[in-house]
Amino acid sequence: MLLLWLVLLTILTFKLWLKRKYAYFRNRGIPYLPASSWSPMGNLSQLLFLRISFGDLFRKLYADARCGQAKVVGFFVFQTPALIVRDPEIIRQVLIKNFNSFLNRYESADVGDPMGALTLPLAKYHHWKESRQCMSQLFTSGRMREVLYPQMLDVAIDLENYLNKKLRNRPDRVLPLGRMCQLYTTDVTGNLFYSLDVGGLRRGRSQLLQKTKELFKTNPRKVLDFMIVFFLPKWTSLLTPKVFSKDYAQYMKDLVKEHQEPQKVDLINQLQHFQISCSSNHYSKHPDFIASQAGIVLLAGFETSSALMGFTLYELAKAPDIQMRLRKELCEAFGSSSTLSYETLMALPYLKMVCSEALRLYPAAAFVNRECTSPEPEGFSLQPHVDFVVPPGMPAYISILGLQRDEKYWPDPYRFDPERFAPERIKDIIPMTYIPFGAGPHGCIGNRLGLLQLKLGIAHILKLYWVEVCERTVSQIRFNPKSFMLESQDEIYLRFCRDNL
Template sequence: MAFGTLLLLLIIILVSGYYFLRQHYDYWIRQDVPQLEPSLFLGNLGGLLSMQSNPADFIAQLYNHPDAQDKPFVGIHVFHKPALLLRDPALIKRIMVKDFPKFANRYSNSDYKGDPLGSQNIFFLKNPAWKEVRLKLSPFFTSTRLKHMFPLINEVGCNLDAYLRQQPLHNERARCFDLEAKELCALYTTDVIATVAYGVQANSFTQPNSEFRRHGRAIFEFSWKRAAEFTLVFFLPQLVPYLGFKVVPAEPTAFMRKTINYVIAEREKSKQPRNDLIDLLIDFKRSSKNADNQFVFEGDILVAQAVLFFTAGFESSSSTMAFAMYELARNPSVQQRLREEIKTALIASGGCVTQQLIESLEYMQMTLQEVLRMYPPLPFLDRECTSDNGYSLAPFHKFRVPKGMPIYIPAYGLHMDPQYYPEPRQFQPERFSARNRKEHTPYTYMPFGLGQHGCIGERYGFLLAKVGLVYVLRNHLVTTSERTQRRMKLDPKAIILQAAGGIHLRLVRDSLGV
């Protein structure tokens, strides 16, 4: 009798639990909002968590879902939580730009206490701290600052050229050698950021496993554990503190904290300004102490900005450069035109790589913009409704977005929509010519984000990539090898877009003669 009662009780609990979950996951039906059918527990994230496809294709699949076609937005579930996926550029503009104050925070977050360098940087900070930090960091990316940076970037570019010319040829007759492009570009960007931001020589070309490179690699090396950490940071941040997950792991945290604090202390002691990020952070620290301010910027919040500058800078710029090399290898006519542009510019400058030369490379700019359309560093953007009164979606719908609801913008889906970019899988830099850009639908291109939360280092990132590619292409032709993927396969574990198995290419000694 007792067993029968227990079994009946268990059945009642299971049935009640199932009914409760069904009611919970019927949220969008009750709101009369078109939705993508969720599964229990995982919501609409099953395809991402199974890693059957990479995150970019997963986002595109949501965007292109038959139930989402011709809809300005659809309801989805991120695990248990209702969320919105925006599809209409006009609605995206409204939420990301026009009504930004009501969506001022990202939904994603890390653990404030357990991961201070991951959570307190400008990417994850919440208002009002975010606004103040952004305001303080913006001067680092002015035209004047970029002009001061250029000689340092150019010096590392020269080191990149020398490194490539010193590589032993695998085939003397063909005068060529093979390499993994992402690692090459990461060595270059690591050295640039170390010297430009911190006044430190990382020497990555002579010490490929230096501490800077090793710890930078650890942050974006997507093991199964790292994939889980980043997935929860972006889609279920409430659980991150309880699971001990971090954006910046323990060892890189210790190294970066020690290094940045040491450089700041030495700079304060010497009082010798270098016009770099460290000087800016010292000014930041000093002004926040002197002002009647609720925020005191010292310690980890300063280190966190330096860490973000390093990690985001070297990863996004090196990926962009490597994907560019891949597409140039697969599209010889594009590479020929780009090399001709570089050659013409070098002849005009007397063979010197100058900032004026870099800024004159219009086809280079078009090429990189097309690379970023096909390979945006982050395939989606996220926001959270911060309005106490919610947010009306009229005239698109009568639904009112409640405070705390996450919003996702499928950047990669928009970038690959033939409605906006015909033949989206074809690499066509001409899409971004001055004439063709006028035909683009606004708010369908967002590799650097949109609105006030857009990347403040966009011009710096382009400068970094352009200088690096000029020095690669000045004395080398990039071609495919037996190991080059015929069609790019992205790593299913990497939310920050990465090539599965690396980008293996062949470089042929072929100087432009300038």
């Protein structure tokens, strides 16, 4: 009987402690989304039980009707108070104008896991800055035009041949998009960053793709590791999560070790030069530094780029009038040539509009966050917008998916309408309501390359094929709750019909 009373007293004490924790925003007069005082998970329970995707969770928090027109809304990451920032001007302050007060992403890896802790997205500012400057040299417009684009054209031709093999002599065939898009993006990544002739589209299989997909396979330990990294960063030294699986980490280490000095500068080569030139006590001297950056570049581009290409084809198949107009533009651009020059591809206005609208509905970054690192002891004041001071260490989240599907900024937000990005209408887009790759110094380093890859893939597919929905096409996209990025839970099937421009 005494034991029972002790258990009940413990439960009651824990409930009262949680209730006090969850009163944080109420006590400060800030609109917030309440969390159950019976649960230590805060507002994350659906995510932790894999019932909702990361993107959908933060979109749901952003769009919660209880928030009204509030510019910031409080919620709880376990018991840690956090903010959802909903106002474009405050978003600009957090990501750009007052970057010095929000230097880091909130998530963090264990220092005992150097393959994870050294990666560009997880490195803290004093380590991140130099690595970012080094890697950004790989993504200059001149280098994309003169070095990267010619290599990408080879993969685009492989993409055409892949589809031709799939259809053989048939006039049309229903195909799943997933594997084709994944082979395309891993071929591009391997060629550009590791100087590998991956050849996944030619062979129908790819070791690079296989290793990447193995890393994304869900198991309880992997889910736990990701949740710790993203939502319990202060506990990483105790709970020792791993960002990369042991096999994937070893694969990337071997890739770096066996890398040959190429004629062209690739990612590994660039990082090797950076490692040699930096000071002896610099963190980039760590033997796993190059492998960690090589590993994260593949993961960052693989899922977002392949999924985005599939989503774009899906929307075009559902909108034949839009697809017809785009194919007409491509027909005029290709003429009698089998490829397009870099300048021609980048200048196609309707292709740019289509890709911009696809990125609005399916942003490369569904959400971003920043940790308050204000030099002021009390934190960063949101005055005059909101009467609240963000204390040091508090995370601020921005739901890009929610922002770009908000009917306040985008009428009929779920309709695929490239006209939103017509030249004469772009000036009407409110700044910071369209940030598909994030914004500011921490914005996606490969955003221009990602967009170029999408344009090139779509152009070479539609050059040869008309795509349309079929009986196996899903009626609407559901995001995979087991994926960190925006990925369709269901395979997307479309009918590919031979129809050369």
